[in-house]
Amino acid sequence: xxxxxxxxxxxxxxPFITLGNHLKYVREQSHQSLSEVSxxxxxxxxxLERIEAGKERPAExxxxxxxSHFGVQDREAVQLWELADYDSDVPQQIKIDNDSQLIGKxxxxxxxxxxxxxxxxxxxxxxxxxxxxxNFTQMITPTQANSVAKVGMSYAxxxxxxxxxxxxxxxxxxxxxxxxxxxxxxxx
Numbered sequence: 001x002x003x004x005x006x007x008x009x010x011x012x013x014x015p016f017i018t019l020g021n022h023l024k025y026v027r028e029q030s031h032q033s034l035s036e037v038s039x040x041x042x043x044x045x046x047x048l049e050r051i052e053a054g055k056e057r058p059a060e061x062x063x064x065x066x067x068s069h070f071g072v073q074d075r076e077a078v079q080l081w082e083l084a085d086y087d088s089d090v091p092q093q094i095k096i097d098n099d100s101q102l103i104g105k106x107x108x109x110x111x112x113x114x115x116x117x118x119x120x121x122x123x124x125x126x127x128x129x130x131x132x133x134x135n136f137t138q139m140i141t142p143t144q145a146n147s148v149a150k151v152g153m154s155y156a157x158x159x160x161x162x163x164x165x166x167x168x169x170x171x172x173x174x175x176x177x178x179x180x181x182x183x184x185x186x187x188x
Contacts, residue, residue, distance in 0.1 A: 017054030019083035024052040026070045032147075039138070039146040041065040057084055064093055118148040131155050 027037050034052075038045040043062055050056035058066065063084055067077050077094045120136035122145050127133075131154040137145035153161065 015054070016057045016084065019080065020052045020054035022080060022083065023066060026072060030070055035140065036147055037069065039148060040069050060086055060088065064091065067094065120148055132158055
């Protein structure tokens, strides 16, 4: 009887324990620290700890950023949203396309709604057969960097980005003013 009463009290204090455990699992599977994830979605590390412990429900926009940051897809994204038990319906950013013919299963699209400018003081370039990933970082201590943004692209797009950066630097140095990327010439 005492054990049942204690369990009930524990659930009252941590109503989002399943959501928190799931988010912690996803973070650990992606081999990211609390510091890296909290920095990427711009929340306090203690808040993320409380969310993962089930003591705090993330705001809707924070959960969307976490889903996007971790690349959570398909039913798992919807499940996370439902575990949060918001009063609102599943948002358009988490969209399941039941008519998808790509792999024969539903497709989930998570679109980040946050368009803040992230400033970095470091860059790591990771290459593979498909292209490259730019991992922009900020130093949080003299020996520890925090990832603030990752951008993947094909080698052809990377060459175009390089040309555009060179032109923008020249223009800024001699004429001033911004330079945008030219529209992509690749067709779907």
